Amino acid sequence: MCGIAGVFQQQPNAAIEAQTLVNMAAIMHHRGPDGFGYDRMEDCGVGFSHARLSIIDLDEDRARQPFRSANDRLLLAHNGEFYDFKRIRADLTAQGARFRTKSDSEIVLHLFERVGLEATLKELRGEFAFALFDRDEDALYLVRDRFGIKPLYYTETDNGLVFGSELKVLFAHPDVKREFSTEGLLHQLIQVMVPGSTAFEGIHQVAPGHVVKVTRKQGKLAIETSKYWDVKFPLAHEYPGDEVDETPYIEGVRKHLLEAVQHRLTADVPVGCYLSGGIDSCAILGLSAASTQTSVKAFTIGFDSSDYDETPIAQEMAEATGADHHIMRLKADDLYDHFVKTIWHTERTIYNTLGVAKYLMSQQVHDVNYKVVLTGEGSDELFAGYPAFRKDMFLHGLDHLPDSERKAWQELLEKNNKLFKGAMLAREEFVSPAFNAKMGFTPSCVQPWLSCADVALPLIAAERRADVEDYDPGSAIAATLDEEMLKGRHPLDRAQYVWIKTMLEGQILTWGGDRVDMANSMEARPAFLDHHLAEYAFTVPPHLRIKGNKEKYVLREAMKGLLPETLYKREKFAFMAPPAHTDPKKWQAVLKLAEQFLSEEPVTQAGLLDYEMVQATFAKHEDETVPIDEKVQLDAVINHMLGVQILHHHFVQTDVPELAAKRARELGWHA
Structure with missing residues (x-):
């Protein structure tokens, strides 16, 4: 449910424009059409806003966020759901807590005051992202659920920190810069992102299962990140035997x-x-x-x-x-x-x-x-449902099988995986030295995207390309993975860990x-x-x-x-829409979009892509001699080229703060 936004200033006495908070809520009206709220602690340099989708406690006035604690110590804005909250609420009430709403969100305030954040997080079950300001500690906490089901972004400005449920919420604040990073551009073109990153310069995500703590020290912000939960498989030798x-x-x-x-x-x-x-x-x-x-x-x-x-x-x-x-x-x-x-x-x-x-x-x-x-x-992530997992199990986890059984496995894999080559599976084996060093092999789930780097790099505009010619996407991703969660684990567990940390959070x-x-x-x-x-x-x-x-x-x-x-x-079938090359009408729809976003003028104006290489990519796609699995890969690349141009149109070319203000006026939302 809902969307959250807020500002934490470097100086506690710095003013926060109330209408800016409202505008940030208005631009994510789709997340919360049932009402909005905002609150500022003027003497603390902090302000939150909230757009509400009412699911639990439908009383609009009573459940309006942000919430303050009764003693004005805490300020909370929450997005998502806490399950089992009725049990927690009853237990807290028995301890003397007094609740002012029927909302599940309010349990955070009472838990935090009694047991602190670390113990609070152990009690929380569900999908959530929340911001919590503690006046006593003069600290802002940004918290995201264990798998990253609910989004939460933040960035530093010249005056402080801005956060929100969506990028456009941050961009609605006039202090936030709106520009692509070249590394982010490359990752958009190859699909897989560095965990915690975005396409835009200086814009970060709170990582799943993490807390970002922001404090003020000598007039500047100090940002600390800590992990409270991770995907922890047993060590390989701890599993029982096959019998x-x-x-x-x-x-x-x-x-x-x-x-x-x-x-x-x-x-x-x-x-x-x-x-x-x-x-x-x-x-x-x-x-x-x-x-x-x-x-x-x-x-x-x-x-x-x-x-x-x-x-x-x-x-x-x-x-x-x-x-x-x-x-x-x-x-x-x-x-x-x-x-x-x-x-x-x-x-x-x-x-x-x-x-x-x-x-x-x-x-x-x-x-x-x-x-x-x-x-x-989440089922495929937990129980190894994707084609890439079967492939890694065969390649790295079944060394004990006799040759006859391995051959049968290989034949079945080749038959089953034909539909996904070039998309969910690489056209050819790709080795990332960084992944091999970190976990012993390059997981099949990241191979199709990392293998696109050689295709994507020439697509980047020449003036930007030099910035990433020596950049290794695989190394950047592998560096974010916790080696302690990979060491000594079964190959299948390692493959699932990587997927959960990359494709589950960043795509699915x-x-x-x-x-x-x-x-x-x-x-x-x-x-x-x-x-x-x-x-x-x-x-x-x-x-x-x-x-x-x-x-x-x-x-x-x-x-x-x-x-x-x-x-x-039935065997696993990955849920996908038919790629563009499979239908002439669909391909014509792609060409229509390309005329709008990938013609010479918009490409040159954005300065992200190389127009000649864009043309060459389309020409290759229409070459009838190109193999089907390569066309599947080209479909994905073309979607990404369209995507970066559309992102530029939406968030760089468009005046997002004015758009947010206009949206607030249309909704009648005002401070």
């Missing part, structure tokens, strides 16, 4: 997933489910239906390509659970028609138009008056999750990313995650009674 009894693990996964789903059904508004043809969303729907007394609303995206459409299996699951099933069928040209608007919300490039499809689906969810859906994101939870869902005031709740479930899943032996080349084996067995037989036996 271990599977039953306790199967029952444990079922128990923890059911608990996670039931917590996420908590709301004062109706809760639906996203439903694809995968076991993840089908399991969520099945458990939701079993946990409620009414028919669950299920939402499915259908594509006009049989290679990518999953609606038949989704329909079978919906019928089995008695769900009220809503199917949105998309045609080829639907996706690029909404590409520009989607980039406004994702604030980063996207390699596949699935992000657009998710944006359109959240629009339909909103149109039928739903604010909350449960989703299946961003342009495949929060940003395109909240674009239409709709909150997605990924039950698999409940940290209690995740911590249990980390203990499941690798051979029970992938067994006999069957991915997510332990989850399949745990959900066997819920799933249609065809789905139980």
Whole structure:
């Protein structure tokens, strides 16, 4: 729910313009259309604002944020959900706490005053990002949930620190610079980002499972980052052998997933489910239906390509659970028609138009008056569902297999992974020396993106290209990974750790999750990313995650009674929209966008790309002799080129502070 924003000045007596705080809330009105609030502690140089999507405690006045503690010590702005808050609230009340709202957010104030931040974070369960100012300590805390489900950005200005739920919120502040960094540009063109970074100079993300603490020292800000949680697999030798009894693990996964789903059904508004043809969303729907007394609303995206459409299996699951099933069928040209608007919300490039499809689906969810859906994101990360994980398991985790079994594995992998070569899998093996040094091999999940660096570098404008000619994207990413979480771990665990730290947070939870869902005031709740479930899943032996080349084996067995037989036996299919090369109408839609954003004038004006290389890329894409897997890669590169140009249009060329002020006037939001 919601969006947050704020300012922390270098000087405690520095004024904060109230209307600027309101404007920052207004530009993310889509995150919180049900009301706004702002508050300043004038003598402390701090001010917060908040745009509210009401899901728990629908009383607009009572639950209006930011919240102050009763003694005026603390100021809080919170985005997201804390589950199990009723138990915590009751326990605090028994200790003498007095709550002024029914909101889950308020528990932070009371916990912090009693036990401090470290102990508070251990109690918090859910998806959240919040800002907390402590007057006694004269400190600002920026906190993000364990997996990075909810976004939180910050930057330093000449006068202080500005933070917010989205980049555009920061850019709405007139002190914040709006310019690409060249390293950020390169990472946008290759899809994978350095954790904690953005496309823009000086703009950072609070990392998942981290706290950023900001204090004032001698008239300047001191920024400290600390980690409170991480993805921690057992050491490889701590797993039981291949003969271990599977039953306790199967029952444990079922128990923890059911608990996670039931917590996420908590709301004062109706809760639906996203439903694809995968076991993840089908399991969520099945458990939701079993946990409620009414028919669950299920939402499915259908594509006009049989290679990518999953609606038949989704329909079978919906019928089995008695769900009220809503199917949105998309045609080829639907996706690029909404590409520009989607980039406004994702604030980063996207390699596949699935992000657009998710944006359109959240629009339909909103149109039928739903604010909350449960989703299946996170299952593949916990239970090794992606093609890249099977590949790494085969290459690095099955050395003990005889040659005949390894050959059978390899043949099956080549057959199953054909559809994803050039996108989710590299066209050819790519080795990153930095990754090899850090973890012993280059994970298959990052290979397709790191291998694009040689393609992306010539696309960068000559005057910028020199800045990154000696820059190694793989080294920059590997440097952010905690070696202690990789050392001594099974190869599959190492591969999953890297994916969780890179693609899960930087892609799936961003342009495949929060940003395109909240674009239409709709909150997605990924039950698999409940940290209690995740911590249990980390203990499941690798051979029970992938067994006999069957991915997510332990989850399949745990959900066997819920799933249609065809789905139980089905192999993993990565949910993607059909690439542009697969449909002439879709390619024509790409060319139409390219005429607007990738013609000579806009490319030259932006100064980001090399126009001649842009033309050469399109010419290569239209060359009929180019192999299909290379066309898949070129589709992604072209999407990224469009993306950086659109980002420039939205956030550099456009006067964002004026746009935010205009939005506030249109909404009637004023200080």
